[in-house]
Amino acid sequence: MALAELMRIISLCQSVRLKGLDPFEVDVRRKLEVLRRYLPKWKAIDELLLDAEAFNELSTVIKLQGDWLKRQATMLYVDPELVEAKLKLLEPVELARCLLAAWRPLMALEQVTPQRLQEAIDYWNTLPPLRERVRLEEVAETSPGTVSFSELLRFKFISTAELQGRIEELRRQLEERSRSGKVDYWDFVVQDTYEKSVERAYYVAFMISQGLATLELDPLSEEVYLRPLEGKAAAASSVPIAFTYERWRERRSRGHGRGG
Amino acid sequence: MRKCLGKDYVKVIELTRRHLNELGLDIKVVYEQAEEPMKPTEEQLERARFYVVAKEPMTATEAQLSGWRVDELAMLAVALAHIYSKHGKVPRAEVEQLLKEKFPEWAVGMTLDRFIRRGYLMQDEQDMLYAGWKARAEIDSRLLLRQVMGKEVRL
Numbered sequence: 001m002a003l004a005e006l007m008r009i010i011s012l013c014q015s016v017r018l019k020g021l022d023p024f025e026v027d028v029r030r031k032l033e034v035l036r037r038y039l040p041k042w043k044a045i046d047e048l049l050l051d052a053e054a055f056n057e058l059s060t061v062i063k064l065q066g067d068w069l070k071r072q073a074t075m076l077y078v079d080p081e082l083v084e085a086k087l088k089l090l091e092p093v094e095l096a097r098c099l100l101a102a103w104r105p106l107m108a109l110e111q112v113t114p115q116r117l118q119e120a121i122d123y124w125n126t127l128p129p130l131r132e133r134v135r136l137e138e139v140a141e142t143s144p145g146t147v148s149f150s151e152l153l154r155f156k157f158i159s160t161a162e163l164q165g166r167i168e169e170l171r172r173q174l175e176e177r178s179r180s181g182k183v184d185y186w187d188f189v190v191q192d193t194y195e196k197s198v199e200r201a202y203y204v205a206f207m208i209s210q211g212l213a214t215l216e217l218d219p220l221s222e223e224v225y226l227r228p229l230e231g232k233a234a235a236a237s238s239v240p241i242a243f244t245y246e247r248w249r250e251r252r253s254r255g256h257g258r259g260g
Numbered sequence: 261m262r263k264c265l266g267k268d269y270v271k272v273i274e275l276t277r278r279h280l281n282e283l284g285l286d287i288k289v290v291y292e293q294a295e296e297p298m299k300p301t302e303e304q305l306e307r308a309r310f311y312v313v314a315k316e317p318m319t320a321t322e323a324q325l326s327g328w329r330v331d332e333l334a335m336l337a338v339a340l341a342h343i344y345s346k347h348g349k350v351p352r353a354e355v356e357q358l359l360k361e362k363f364p365e366w367a368v369g370m371t372l373d374r375f376i377r378r379g380y381l382m383q384d385e386q387d388m389l390y391a392g393w394k395a396r397a398e399i400d401s402r403l404l405l406r407q408v409m410g411k412e413v414r415l
Contacts, residue, residue: 099340104313106397151408
């Protein structure tokens with residue numbers, strides 16, 4: 001309740017200050033009494049800060065009251081309502097005459113100096129012709145292509161440490177699953193989404209090229225199996241496996257990759 | 261000014277004023293604060309701006325030749341007189357309301373914006389209007405209010 005009272009005082013003072021209201025609308029003496037009454041109750045730092053802010057705002061209002069009085073006493077005081085009434089009653093032509101009587105327009109001379117002219121001539125002489133300035137830059141056209149891992153590494157889309165971490169993680173998973181028998185390649189690679197599956201196949205290819213795993217092909221059933229290796233590079237041979245969306249859907253529908 | 265004319269720059273300005281007066285011109289000093297100090301201090305003068313202005317007011321014909329229309333002059337008179345009478349700042353909505361009594365709504369907003377662009381009025385984030393730097397340099401606020409209050413009203 002008391003804090004709300006402080007907030008009200010601050011808000012009142014701020015609106016007088018910002019909206020140009022009559023500062024005598026604020027009963028400063030009464031507001032100061034309120035602050036004095038509540039001061040012994042404040043214990044928390046936030047309460048004391050709020051009290052200080054209210055006090056500061058009231059002192060600003062006192063300054064505004066001083067300025068207001070000074071202005072009224074020295075020069076311009078005319079009742080604003082009277083001025084407003086006059087402004088409403090006067091014809092536009094008479095209002096224009098009032099302004100003209102109080103108006104002393106600024107005088108300015110715009111003149112080109114010999115020095116500025118010389119600068120302009122120098123600029124003109126060194127300026128290349130328009131046809132040279134607007135000549136279009138020749139751009140080499142390149143057809144769309146694919147980004148390799150080495151390029152991804154070069155462009156810092158992926159770091160070597162991150163790549164190695166993922167490969168290590170895959171190798172751990174492969175070792176765990178190979179304890180209970182042969183690991184089907186598709187079962188290992190296929191995931192919930194096509195994107196995740198392609199990414200996993202990419203890392204598996206890296207794992208194989210680093211000699212951490214190898215592929216075994218069953219020539220009769222044409223099934224492909226993955227087997228972990230002890231970090232020794234396998235004999236150089238390449239096994240192309242087409243990883244199309246259709247193939248992923250087919251393998252997914254056959255239940256591959258549901259085991260995690 | 262001190263940098264260009266030396267420490268006696270105030271005397272130089274006074275001498276210049278005398279010469280300019282002979283040509284029908286004058287020097288107007290605009291101080292940083294809204295109120296013109298009775299006896300300006302050295303610091304106030306150093307921060308002030310000095311403008312060459314006409315010594316005598318313009319005639320209606322001269323104003324028209326400078327591109328001012330009568331309704332524009334009247335709108336500026338209303339806006340400034342209202343601002344001066346309310347201690348230097350008023351909400352824009354209040355000035356618009358006052359102007360709409362005599363001028364079409366579409367013209368009021370546009371003209372006020374033009375006065376702001378030309379430096380005669382200034383508007384802050386709270387949509388309060390003040391006299392701009394150009395009004396402070398060119399318009400004698402006391403004289404404007406005296407003119408408005410002194411005009412006879414035909415009822």
